[in-house]
Amino acid sequence: MEAMTFVLFGATGDLAKRKIYPALYNLYLDGKLPEAFSVIGLGRREIADEKFRGNVEQSLRQFSRRSPAEGEDLTPFLSSFRYHPLDVSHPDDYRKLLGAIETRERELGLPDNRLFYLSVAPEFFDAIAVQIQESGLGSTRGWKRLIIEKPFGHDLQTARELNDNLNRAFEEDEIYRIDHYLGKTMVQNLETLVLANPVIQAVWNKEHISNVQITASETVGVEERAAYYDQAGAIRDMFQNHLLQVLMMTAMRRPSQITAGNIREEKRKIIEALRPVSKNTVQENIVRGQYAAGELGGKPVVGYANEPGIFPGSNNDTFVAARLWIDHPDWAGVPFYLRTGKRMAAKSTRIVVEFKNPTEDLYAAKNEKTAPNLLIIEINPNEKISFLFNGKSSRTEGESRIEPVEMNFWVDQSVLPEAYERLIFDALNGDATFFAHWHEVELAWQWVQPVLEAFEADLLPLHPYAAGSNGPDASDKLLQEQGHEWWLDPQVPELIGKA
Numbered sequence: 001m002e003a004m005t006f007v008l009f010g011a012t013g014d015l016a017k018r019k020i021y022p023a024l025y026n027l028y029l030d031g032k033l034p035e036a037f038s039v040i041g042l043g044r045r046e047i048a049d050e051k052f053r054g055n056v057e058q059s060l061r062q063f064s065r066r067s068p069a070e071g072e073d074l075t076p077f078l079s080s081f082r083y084h085p086l087d088v089s090h091p092d093d094y095r096k097l098l099g100a101i102e103t104r105e106r107e108l109g110l111p112d113n114r115l116f117y118l119s120v121a122p123e124f125f126d127a128i129a130v131q132i133q134e135s136g137l138g139s140t141r142g143w144k145r146l147i148i149e150k151p152f153g154h155d156l157q158t159a160r161e162l163n164d165n166l167n168r169a170f171e172e173d174e175i176y177r178i179d180h181y182l183g184k185t186m187v188q189n190l191e192t193l194v195l196a197n198p199v200i201q202a203v204w205n206k207e208h209i210s211n212v213q214i215t216a217s218e219t220v221g222v223e224e225r226a227a228y229y230d231q232a233g234a235i236r237d238m239f240q241n242h243l244l245q246v247l248m249m250t251a252m253r254r255p256s257q258i259t260a261g262n263i264r265e266e267k268r269k270i271i272e273a274l275r276p277v278s279k280n281t282v283q284e285n286i287v288r289g290q291y292a293a294g295e296l297g298g299k300p301v302v303g304y305a306n307e308p309g310i311f312p313g314s315n316n317d318t319f320v321a322a323r324l325w326i327d328h329p330d331w332a333g334v335p336f337y338l339r340t341g342k343r344m345a346a347k348s349t350r351i352v353v354e355f356k357n358p359t360e361d362l363y364a365a366k367n368e369k370t371a372p373n374l375l376i377i378e379i380n381p382n383e384k385i386s387f388l389f390n391g392k393s394s395r396t397e398g399e400s401r402i403e404p405v406e407m408n409f410w411v412d413q414s415v416l417p418e419a420y421e422r423l424i425f426d427a428l429n430g431d432a433t434f435f436a437h438w439h440e441v442e443l444a445w446q447w448v449q450p451v452l453e454a455f456e457a458d459l460l461p462l463h464p465y466a467a468g469s470n471g472p473d474a475s476d477k478l479l480q481e482q483g484h485e486w487w488l489d490p491q492v493p494e495l496i497g498k499a
């Protein structure tokens with residue numbers, strides 16, 4: 001890997017502490033950082049280098065999946081770290097920063113390869129990009145890259161404006177938009193599961209698949225992020241980015257070769273083929289909800305409207321479910337159901353692929369039914385692939401019946417890198433496969449925009465659902481209209497025990 005400088009805006013912030021430093025440390029332990037490496041942390045407050053390194057060490061002890069041993073000498077890792085005060089709105093600070101980076105490049109004999117990581121509030125993205133250009137920080141003979149965190153805009157227009165500004169300083173192939181779902185083991189595994197297995201490839205289409213269900217349910221509420229969340233809602237926070245990315249990864253067709261460009265091209269074709277909703281059709285296909293008071297883990301929890309920092313009477317969505325159609329010859333007639341919500345019964349991010357079941361009545365004469373084959377890809381908190389199929393088993397002496405059985409592949413989570421480790425490693429290497437391309441982001445906003453407008457115009461009811469439930473009943477109806485139902489966690493074992 002090429003020697004380089006990692007310039008971190010927001011080095012004193014929460015994300016840096018919880019995710020970025022632990023990711024860098026784990027990459028270091030695995031020998032995945034360049035031999036010559038300089039990290040320059042930035043923030044407004046004045047902090048001495050020693051103190052900054054102490055803060056980084058503290059974050060490793062608290063948040064790294066492999067915590068350093070008590071008394072372990074972290075100097076070899078921490079010696080790469082320097083701190084530099086900078087206020088994003090002060091042009092002079094960028095010129096001083098350029099001086100500090102160049103000094104370190106000379107000291108360490110580094111080429112001027114620079115990766116800028118914007119771990120700051122989104123309202124600063126534009127100004128930073130412009131200043132990187134104007135101060136000369138971006139005028140390198142080596143390469144330059146930009147990592148940005150979501151949100152990429154608040155709607156279609158602001159996303160486009162942001163992108164235009166980023167493009168003043170960076171080409172598209174220099175921009176790495178993090179969607180941490182694309183760094184998750186099982187989301188990355190999807191590509192292999194579907195593309196590298198001819199048997200699965202053969203059935204991955206409308207001939208064999210009845211419907212696809214993508215769920216990201218959370219038990220947490222709005223937590224400490226009321227100011228952001230009350231403006232974003234589930235539609236911007238989870239649906240526009242993570243859920244649509246998982247949809248693209250699930251539905252994409254086989255490229256001729258596995259390259260970043262080809263994968264992104266195939267994903268783009270899917271999001272482009274999503275049938276648009278209009279203000280008139282949004283009611284039929286989208287359900288929005290907001291959690292009311294309820295119970296989780298045996299404890300009462302307040303409703304969204306009573307959470308600290310939430311605007312009284314807020315009609316923000318904390319739950320969204322949608323039925324989507326992909327106008328692509330391979331997916332005609334296959335509904336994709338997506339849903340996400342806070343304060344739901346369980347933390348579960350999963351994809352359930354339900355196959356068509358032409359054999360359901362084959363055993364009618366024996367008074368038996370077969371269950372549909374299900375492929376379940378669990379993304380979080382378990383990382384697991386299960387296949388449910390029909391088998392013949394004898395539960396009672398002498399009596400043999402058809403029974404759904406489950407075949408499992410569990411990932412050993414204890415040895416796996418975290419999403420941020422994978423994504424930072426890829427960005428250091430210039431591999432953009434698992435980052436969101438502008439086309440995907442723009443098309444996702446384009447699809448979501450009429451939904452945002454319908455929400456703003458109050459064209460859809462805001463269904464209350466009890467905290468600790470599976471969301472509003474209206475989201476079940478979305479599926480029932482097509483003769484489907486959400487496959488819930490507890491239901492699958494029940495199905496296995498049935499038959």
Ligand SMILES: NC(=O)C1=CN([C@@H]2O[C@H](COP(=O)(O)OP(=O)(O)OC[C@H]3O[C@@H](n4cnc5c(N)ncnc54)[C@H](OP(=O)(O)O)[C@@H]3O)[C@@H](O)[C@H]2O)C=CC1
Pocket residue numbers: 009010011012013014015016042043044045086087088089118119120121122149150151
């Ligand atoms: N935290 C998380 O889990 C996640 C965060 N994100 C995104 O990551 C980004 C950072 O989030 P997070 O770390 O939580 O935010 P924090 O509020 O914890 O940190 C913000 C950082 O920005 C710096 N900062 C604020 N104002 C200025 C300024 N005028 N000039 C220079 N630096 C400034 C702060 O340093 P100082 O006060 O010293 O100036 C601090 O280091 C956001 O875009 C967020 O949406 C995305 C996913 C998850």
Ligand SMILES: O=C1O[C@H](COP(=O)(O)O)[C@@H](O)[C@H](O)[C@H]1O
Pocket residue numbers: 216218237238349380
């Ligand atoms: O991006 C976000 O994701 C988290 C959920 O992530 P997960 O990895 O735990 O599934 C969500 O809680 C948060 O609101 C959102 O901003």
